[in-house]
Amino acid sequence: MRREDLLDAAENLLSDQGSSALTLAAVAERAGCSKGGLLYHFSTKEALIKGMVERLIEEFDELVAEQEGDTYTKRYLAATFIAVRSGRLRRWAVVTGASGNLYLLAPLREAMARWHREGLESEPDPAAAQIVRLACEGLWDVASHDPELYDDGLYTDLERRLLALLPG
Known part of the structure; x- marks a missing residue:
C-alpha cells in the first residue's frame, strides 16, 4: 500500500x-x-493527520512554483485560483477541520507565514502584494464554505482585478 x-x-x-x-x-x-x-x-492518527497537512503544503508549494509570473505574489495568485477552481478546497477544508490539535496544524501555520513573507521585500509594491495575498486567503475561506458561490466568470473577473492591483 x-x-x-x-x-x-x-x-x-x-x-x-x-x-x-x-x-x-x-x-x-x-x-x-x-x-x-x-x-x-x-x-498514530496524529501522524496521519500531520501527513495530510504536510502533503497539502507540498502540493501548494509545487503549484506556486509551476506558475508563470515575475513575482512570487503573481505566482501565488495564479496558484490560488487554480486550486479554487479545481476543487482542491475540499481537501484543505477536510484536513484542517480534522485537527483541533494546534501541534498538528503547526506546519500549516509555518507555511502560511512563509507564503505571506516570501519575496515580499522584492515586490515592486509590498503593500499591494500583501493585499492580494490576503484576498487569496479570504477567497480560500469563503469558497471552502460555499464552493458553488462563484462561477468561472466571476473567478476570472476576481483574478483579473487582483492582478491589476499589482504593478507591472
Missing part, C-alpha cells in the same frame, strides 16, 4: 463522514489494507 493511497483514503473518509469517523481502522478499511499496513506508514 502506497502512502499516498492511505492519505487519499483518509481525506475521502473525512469528506464523506467527518472528523469523528477518522480512525486508523476506518482508514485502513477505506484503503483496502490491513491496519498493520497503515501502521507501517502512520503509527
Whole structure:
C-alpha cells in the first residue's frame, strides 16, 4: 500500500463522514489494507493527520512554483485560483477541520507565514502584494464554505482585478 493511497483514503473518509469517523481502522478499511499496513506508514492518527497537512503544503508549494509570473505574489495568485477552481478546497477544508490539535496544524501555520513573507521585500509594491495575498486567503475561506458561490466568470473577473492591483 502506497502512502499516498492511505492519505487519499483518509481525506475521502473525512469528506464523506467527518472528523469523528477518522480512525486508523476506518482508514485502513477505506484503503483496502490491513491496519498493520497503515501502521507501517502512520503509527498514530496524529501522524496521519500531520501527513495530510504536510502533503497539502507540498502540493501548494509545487503549484506556486509551476506558475508563470515575475513575482512570487503573481505566482501565488495564479496558484490560488487554480486550486479554487479545481476543487482542491475540499481537501484543505477536510484536513484542517480534522485537527483541533494546534501541534498538528503547526506546519500549516509555518507555511502560511512563509507564503505571506516570501519575496515580499522584492515586490515592486509590498503593500499591494500583501493585499492580494490576503484576498487569496479570504477567497480560500469563503469558497471552502460555499464552493458553488462563484462561477468561472466571476473567478476570472476576481483574478483579473487582483492582478491589476499589482504593478507591472
